[in-house]
Amino acid sequence: MFFILSKTLHFLLMPFLWVLALLLGALFLRSAQKKRICLVAVLVILVVLSTPFLSNEAWRAWEVAAVPIRTIGHYDAAVILTGVTSYREDIPDRINTSRGSDRFLHPLQLYRAHKIDKFIITGGHGKVLGGGVPEADQIEKVLLMAGIPAEAIITESNSRNTHENALNTASLLQQHPGINRLLLVTSAFHMRRAAGCFAKAGVAATSFSTDFYSKPRQFTPDELIIPSVDAFGSWHLLIHEISGYLVYKVLGYC
Template sequence: MLESLLMPPGGVLLVLLAGVLLWRRRLGRWLLACGLLAGYLSSIPASIGWLDRLVAPPPPLDVAAARASGAQAVVVLAGGLSGTAPEYGGVTLNVSTLARLRYGAHLARATGLPVLVTGGYRDRGRSAPEGTLMAQALREEFGISDVLVESASQTTRENARNSAPLLRARGVSRILLVSNAWHLPRAREAFAREGFEVVAAPTLYFTNPDYHAEPADFVPQPGAVYGVYYALHELIGRIVYRLRDGDVAS
């Protein structure tokens, strides 16, 4: 709730509201101007390109590099559920989780490695945990049988901590870590803090590596708001993790 209020577009609306309420004062007019500028910047695709440089997602991992990586398991992080899926009984894996799962299955088939899925969100208690649903999809829809399941974690930090014992029990110390490209820098640090060597296996990029802003990218678009929100979420999350857990040992 607090994050939704402070991050775009909620935070922008709060600044605009404060500006309107304090309009008769210089501070109010300043807040209104800042809110309008922030609202514009948080709604244009060009901002996603700028933020992409700050997030610095890892480069794509091809099959040859995955095979030569020395990894001993593929780890796929959950990305959420969709609670508006009556065709699946009400709740199913959302688009982000499915994309991660698809790429994880692709790597598992190419390398022959086992897969660990991790995530414990249950959509307000209406469904099985993410990890359980992910394992079911891997087995029934992607044909991957060697699957480990961690189904209690609620955060990226817990994904790493709760997965560690399962991986160590299989003698795993080096992993292919699958998640959204912007999420992987933070996720990689979380697993490194647990003592794992991590090979980033990103999917769902927001921009192409050779992205350059065009005039149309300065026109507000609905999808840009989510991209800006996601980038800020990851940048702030990385700072919080480092302040709480310290830097990762090199």
């Protein structure tokens, strides 16, 4: 039930849906004052959320900062949170990745640098209806193709959200008492929630953020004045993540 509710919340927090609802209000409401309020609200949302500089500032404030690789010590394993692959029935003969593949590419870099010994991949499939190939299994295949030995990869493929990632990883670690020093790897925007969940589950791990949406500040016309569809679209993910973090806090998950 919680999984379905989270998917519903993801839809309702879409700024495009807000704009559409307000435009419908301006079209069908009888009151001229309410029509103006709806139109002004649409204008404010479009201007604010499509300004790249404001979007970047929001991302910079929320994302957990990067840790230089040179400062990373040695860890027994990197815990990789999934959410960056998808299974397509029409092209099942390959691994399909989306933005966020740094979640497993950066740990691969750390492995080659002898900073981690193993990979713990946690995550099932994210479909509300039907089944699919667990994402942990898909990332495992990528690592195997990259030459990582099978004995260096541990997978957990039942989790469907961050809360379950933490609980199932904690249970998995009980079967591997030799794994103590952990590096938690996920996207920078997701690290607050992930780190909180793992700490709540009793799993001590050092955060290692990847997949950054923020960038250095630029005071240029294209950042300050010119509207951007990409900036507008990125707010959906950020609003969803902040809302998810707050819900997890209320529920005591993190």
